[in-house]
Amino acid sequence: xxxxxxxxxxxxxxxxxxxxxxxxxxxxxxxxxxxxxxxxxxxxxxxxxxxxxxxxxxxxxxxxxxxxxxxxxxxxxxxxxxxxxxxxxxxxxxxxxxxxxxxxxxxxxxxxxxxxxxxxxxxxxxxxxxxxxxxxxxxxxxxxxxxxxxxxxxx
Amino acid sequence: xxxxxxxxxxxxxxxxxxxxxxxxxxxxxxxxxxxxxxxxxxxxxxxxxxxxxxxxxxxxxxxxxxxxxxxxxxxxxxxxxxxxxxxxxxxxxxxxxxxxxxxxxxxxxxxxxxxxxxxxxxxxxxxxxxxxxxxxxxxxxxxxxxxxxxxxxxxxxxxxxxxxxxxxxxxxxxxxxxxxxxxxxxxxxxxxxxxxxxxxxxxxxxxxxxxxxxxxxxxxxxxxxxxxxxxxxxxxxxxxxxxxxxxxxxxxxxxxxxxxxxxxxxxxxxxxxxxxxxxxxxxxxxxxxxxxxxxxxxxxxxxxxxxxxxxxxxxxxxxxxxxxxxxxxxxxxxxxxxxxxxxxxxxxxxxxxxxxxxxxxxxxxxxxxxxxxxxxxxxxxxxx
Numbered sequence: 001x002x003x004x005x006x007x008x009x010x011x012x013x014x015x016x017x018x019x020x021x022x023x024x025x026x027x028x029x030x031x032x033x034x035x036x037x038x039x040x041x042x043x044x045x046x047x048x049x050x051x052x053x054x055x056x057x058x059x060x061x062x063x064x065x066x067x068x069x070x071x072x073x074x075x076x077x078x079x080x081x082x083x084x085x086x087x088x089x090x091x092x093x094x095x096x097x098x099x100x101x102x103x104x105x106x107x108x109x110x111x112x113x114x115x116x117x118x119x120x121x122x123x124x125x126x127x128x129x130x131x132x133x134x135x136x137x138x139x140x141x142x143x144x145x146x147x148x149x150x151x152x153x154x155x
Numbered sequence: 156x157x158x159x160x161x162x163x164x165x166x167x168x169x170x171x172x173x174x175x176x177x178x179x180x181x182x183x184x185x186x187x188x189x190x191x192x193x194x195x196x197x198x199x200x201x202x203x204x205x206x207x208x209x210x211x212x213x214x215x216x217x218x219x220x221x222x223x224x225x226x227x228x229x230x231x232x233x234x235x236x237x238x239x240x241x242x243x244x245x246x247x248x249x250x251x252x253x254x255x256x257x258x259x260x261x262x263x264x265x266x267x268x269x270x271x272x273x274x275x276x277x278x279x280x281x282x283x284x285x286x287x288x289x290x291x292x293x294x295x296x297x298x299x300x301x302x303x304x305x306x307x308x309x310x311x312x313x314x315x316x317x318x319x320x321x322x323x324x325x326x327x328x329x330x331x332x333x334x335x336x337x338x339x340x341x342x343x344x345x346x347x348x349x350x351x352x353x354x355x356x357x358x359x360x361x362x363x364x365x366x367x368x369x370x371x372x373x374x375x376x377x378x379x380x381x382x383x384x385x386x387x388x389x390x391x392x393x394x395x396x397x398x399x400x401x402x403x404x405x406x407x408x409x410x411x412x413x414x415x416x417x418x419x420x421x422x423x424x425x426x427x428x429x430x431x432x433x434x435x436x437x438x439x440x441x442x443x444x445x446x447x448x449x450x451x452x453x454x455x456x457x458x459x460x461x462x463x464x465x466x467x468x469x470x471x472x473x474x475x476x477x478x479x480x481x482x483x484x485x486x487x488x489x490x491x492x493x494x495x496x497x498x499x500x501x502x503x504x505x506x507x508x509x510x511x512x513x514x515x516x517x518x519x520x521x522x523x524x525x526x527x528x529x530x531x532x533x534x535x536x537x538x539x
Contacts, residue, residue: 015282045396047283053396073304073401073524075296075348077288084288092293092348094301094399094524101397104525106287117304126286134286 006108006142007126009090011083017132020050023062028133033123034062035100046101067123069095069137072102074115095121095137103135110141157416158384162247162258163374164534165381166195166367167495173331173480175361176268181212181221183263183482187365188222195367196377197257204228204255204368206246208238210264210483218261228255234391234528235520236430236485238262239366241530243491244387246368256370263363264483284525291484291522292356292433296348298523299435301401303350305450310350312453313434314341317354317477319461320431324474326503331358332478341434355434357475362482364492382498382514382534385419388412393526402450404436404519405529406443413515413531414445421445424533425511427468428494430486430518431475437461440517441468444531463506472497472506487518487530498536512536 017025027034035044038052039059045052052058074093077084084090091107093115107121121137168190170183178186184207192198205226211218215231228249232241239262246258302308318338324330341354374381389412392405414420421444429444431437438452446468447455463469473479473493476486494514496502514534521527 010286010288013286015286016277017282018279043396046394047280049279072399073297073301075293075300075350076346077290077293077296077348078345079290079292079347080288081290084290087288090288092287092289092297094297094401097397102394102399103397104284104287104289104394117301129286132282136287 003124003138003143006138007128007136009087010106010126011087012128013083013134014129015131015134021048024048025132027062027064028125028135029127031125033065033067033135035065036060037063044100046103065097065100069097069121069123071107071115071117071119071121072096073117074107091115093137106136108136108138108142110139113139113141156251158244158247158251159386159416159418160371160383161251162368162370162384163381164243164366164384164495165369165374165377165379166191166197167492168194169364169489169492170263170362170482171329172362173329173360174267175265179212180210180264181218183363184211184218184261185222187263187363188259188261191259191365191367194379195369196379197367199223201257202226202259204246204249204258206230206242206258206260208242208262209233210262210485224259226255228258234530236432236487237518237520237528237530238485239488240491240516240518240532241389241528243366243368243384244389244530244532247384250368250370256373258368259365260368261363261365262483262485262488265361266484267359267361280525289522289524290348292351293348294522294524295433295435296351298401298439299350302435302439305402306453308438308453310342311338312457313355313438314338315456316431316434316437316461317341319456320471320475320477322462323472323506324478326505327474327479330474330479331360332474351433351435357432357477357481357486360480360482362480364482364488366491380499380538382495383537385533385535386413386416387530387532388416389528389530391526391528401524402439404439404443404523405527406440406517406531409529409531410444413533417533419513419533424513424515426472426494426497426508426514427470428490428514428516429470430490431471431477432486432519434477436519436523437470440519444515444517464508469508472502485520487520490518491516494534498534
């Protein structure tokens with residue numbers, strides 16, 4: 001299953017890419033995940049913002065991440081609401097980037113794949129919305145299309 | 156400036172309707188306003204402070220116009236379902252500062268019969284959350300799963316919260332879900348967002364409520380017992396720039412502030428009214444308020460601890476949002492009203508806590524997985 005095909009299980013939600021976050025959205029269009037990093041303290045907040053709350057005068061650098069993360073918590077939503085009404089079941093999750101922030105997102109899973117807290121996932125972008133490419137995460141199983149042998153039970 | 160003893164809740168009214176297709180949200184506000192003022196023995200012309208939140212149709216100016224209010228203090232705090240707990244405390248602050256002496260708080264809405272609240276499309280968080288299907292149950296489910304992972308909390312423990320609420324709702328003739336449920340029924344009800352089942356969720360109803368908060372001078376003139384405001388705290392817990400922790404709520408800050416102002420401890424509290432949007436909300440809130448240690452909430456709620464009138468900590472004696480009602484998808488108003496009933500000795504006899512002297516009210520407004528307002532208030536039955 002290709003990543004593009006996997007994204008079709010989610011509705012297209014239009015977003016407004018605010019001008020001050022142009023570096024984030026430009027990178028997203030290219031399939032790259034970047035974070036805003038404070039040049040003084042190194043903080044990389046999520047959601048991204050072009051300032052550091054602790055050092056508001058510091059230069060903020062946009063740095064690229066490898067997009068690797070682990071699942072911090074997840075739920076399979078059986079009853080989607082609004083534009084997600086017909087998308088159930090889908091996985092809503094909080095993932096933790098390697099050395100980075102925790103991010104609310106969706107996790108793309110393989111068929112019948114069981115998730116668990118701590119499971120590795122990686123960033124993928126959904127390019128279908130005109131306003132901006134949407135960050136999601138995908139399990140290794142779903143990325144390779146190989147069923148996960150001895151699937152682990154969820155926590 | 157402390158608000159301890161600075162004001163009293165002397166009027167409280169809960170709309171009896173749960174399905175109201177034939178009246179507007181504005182009319183619900185009006186009926187609740189007049190109900191609470193009548194309960195206090197006051198009228199519209201006595202009101203000089205008015206507080207509403209984000210669900211008020213047209214905002215505070217339109218509602219003041221509709222009700223015919225002339226006020227010199229206004230407040231439109233919007234921290235979701237916790238707004239009304241906060242607003243009572245704000246009314247007490249305003250009264251203590253001499254800004255008003257009779258404050259009216261109203262709320263009402265029709266999520267059952269009309270449109271549900273829409274999420275604003277212009278927040279800085281929107282592009283980073285709206286695309287993911289972050290529904291209310293899903294948000295609370297993320298917190299529940301993490302709590303289970305870190306502390307071993309079980310679905311049966313979550314269910315025990317619903318069971319306690321349902322035992323109380325049996326005695327409430329207006330409760331939307333007026334039936335006792337079992338732990339088995341809860342865990343066997345359909346999954347909405349795992350690990351949360353349908354019966355882990357609150358009910359969806361129309362309705363509303365109102366409160367009248369007055370100065371000690373006004374209170375002494377009235378022929379009605381009330382609830383003395385002893386202390387309050389409020390907080391916002393958010394995603395903390397990505398350092399999000401799903402195992403606690405903003406009650407870790409609002410609770411201690413309220414206890415400190417009131418000069419009491421969790422052991423002194425006779426009854427709690429905790430906004431119970433979902434079962435996990437109650438377990439986390441009980442821990443955060445200090446009724447048990449962090450991670451012990453699941454074990455704490457088992458074996459009838461929350462059951463009125465004899466449990467260790469009787470909770471939501473009207474059935475709460477889990478069973479009674481959840482007007483405008485906001486629970487803080489009706490939680491406060493039931494606490495006032497308990498302190499007046501006017502709860503249903505089957506759930507009235509004997510010698511009820513101190514009540515704690517807590518509201519959580521927003522989402523456990525992202526951000527919330529939290530408001531805690533401690534009320535007393537002291538007349539002096």
